[in-house]
Amino acid sequence: xxxxxxxxEAFAAARARVLERIAGxxxxxxxxxxxxxLVAVSKTVPADRVRAAVAAGLTVLGENRVQEAVxxxxxxxxxxxxxxxxxxxxxxxxxxxxxxxxxSVHDEDLANxxxxxxxxxxxxxxxxxxxQVNVDRDxxxxxxxxxxxxxxxxxxxxxxxxxFRGLMTIGRLVADPEAARPTFVALRALSEWLRTRWLRLxxxxxxxxxxxxxxxxxxxxxxxxxGRALFGERPAPTA
Numbered sequence: 001x002x003x004x005x006x007x008x009e010a011f012a013a014a015r016a017r018v019l020e021r022i023a024g025x026x027x028x029x030x031x032x033x034x035x036x037x038l039v040a041v042s043k044t045v046p047a048d049r050v051r052a053a054v055a056a057g058l059t060v061l062g063e064n065r066v067q068e069a070v071x072x073x074x075x076x077x078x079x080x081x082x083x084x085x086x087x088x089x090x091x092x093x094x095x096x097x098x099x100x101x102x103x104s105v106h107d108e109d110l111a112n113x114x115x116x117x118x119x120x121x122x123x124x125x126x127x128x129x130x131x132q133v134n135v136d137r138d139x140x141x142x143x144x145x146x147x148x149x150x151x152x153x154x155x156x157x158x159x160x161x162x163x164f165r166g167l168m169t170i171g172r173l174v175a176d177p178e179a180a181r182p183t184f185v186a187l188r189a190l191s192e193w194l195r196t197r198w199l200r201l202x203x204x205x206x207x208x209x210x211x212x213x214x215x216x217x218x219x220x221x222x223x224x225x226x227g228r229a230l231f232g233e234r235p236a237p238t239a
Contacts, residue, residue, distance in 0.1 A: 007049065007052040010056075011053045011057075012056040012057060014229065014230045015040075015057055015230065017229070019038065024214070025213075025215075025218050029218045029219075031217070036217055036221060036222060037222065037223045038058070038060065038224060038226060039082050039206075039224065040060065040061050040062065040230050040231070041061075041062040041064070041209075041225050041226060041227030041230075042062065042072075043063055043064040043068065043227065044068070045231050047071075047076055050075075050076045051076050053230070053231070054077075054078050054079050059078060060080045061079045061080070061081055062227075063081065063083060063084065063085065065085055066087065066091040066094050066098065067091075069081065069083070073098050080100045080101075081100050082101045082102075082223075083095055083099040083101070084104060084168075084206075085104060086104055087102065089113050093117050093121065096114065096124070096127060097122075102114070102128070102130070103129075103130040103223075103225075104130070104142070105129045105162075106131075106142040106144065107144060108156065111131075111156055111162065112159065115127075115160070118161035124161060127163060129162050129164060129165065131149060131156075131164065131166075131168065131201075132144065132169065132170075133146060133149060133168070133169050133187060135169045135183045135187050138172075143169065150193075153197060153198045156198075157200060163202075164200050165202040166202045166206070167187055167191050167194075167201075167205055167206070168205075169187045169207050170209075171184065171209065177211055177212040177214070180211075180212040181218075184205075184207050184215060184216045184219035184220070184221065187207055203222065204222050205220050205221050205222050206221070206225065207219075207224070208224040208225070210226050210227060213226055
C-alpha cells in the first residue's frame, strides 16, 4: 500500500504547524509540550490519505463512528486509535475490539457495559477510557454532568476492567476561542477535585479542537483532538 509522497509532505507540514502552535501555547503556560498528545481526527478521511498521515508522523488517530472505523482501521497499520465520538451501547464490543482508547464514556450504563464485555466476553483488563463530561450542561451534548459524575464515583470505582485515564469534554462552538476558556477551566477544576476523592482517576484532560486547542493547552489539556487543521475541510454531509 504505497503512499503519495507529496501528500505525506503536506501532512508533515500541517503536523509541524500544529505542533508549533502547541509548543507556543505550552511555552506561554510554562508547560512541557511533551505532555500534550495530538490526536489527528480522521473522520470521513479515506484510508489512503490516513496512511499518508501516519507516514508523516500522525500516528495517534481519532475516529467518531465505530462503523466507519470497522473498515478503516484494518487498512491503516502503525497507528494508535482513539474513539472520540458517541458510542452506542450496542457497538460497545466492537469498540473494545477496535480502539486503544475510548474517550467518550458518557454515562454509567455505558461504563458498566464496557466493563462487563471486557471481563466476561473478552477477558480483558486495563481498558483505557476517558469519562466525557458535559461541562456546560448543553442539552445537545452527551456526557456526565459534573454533579452526576461526582455522585457516580463510588459505583464507577467497582468497575475493575476499566482504566479511568481522565476526563474529556467538547468545548463550546463559539466564534472567539477565548469564549471556550471557561469550559476548559471548569474541566480542569473538576478533575483536580475528583482526584482528591478517587485515586483511580488519572490526570488526562482531552479538550480542545482545531479552533480552540491553544486555549485548551493553556488551561491544562493533555490531549487535543485536531481534524480540520490537519486534514482540511470535510465534505458536507449528503442527505
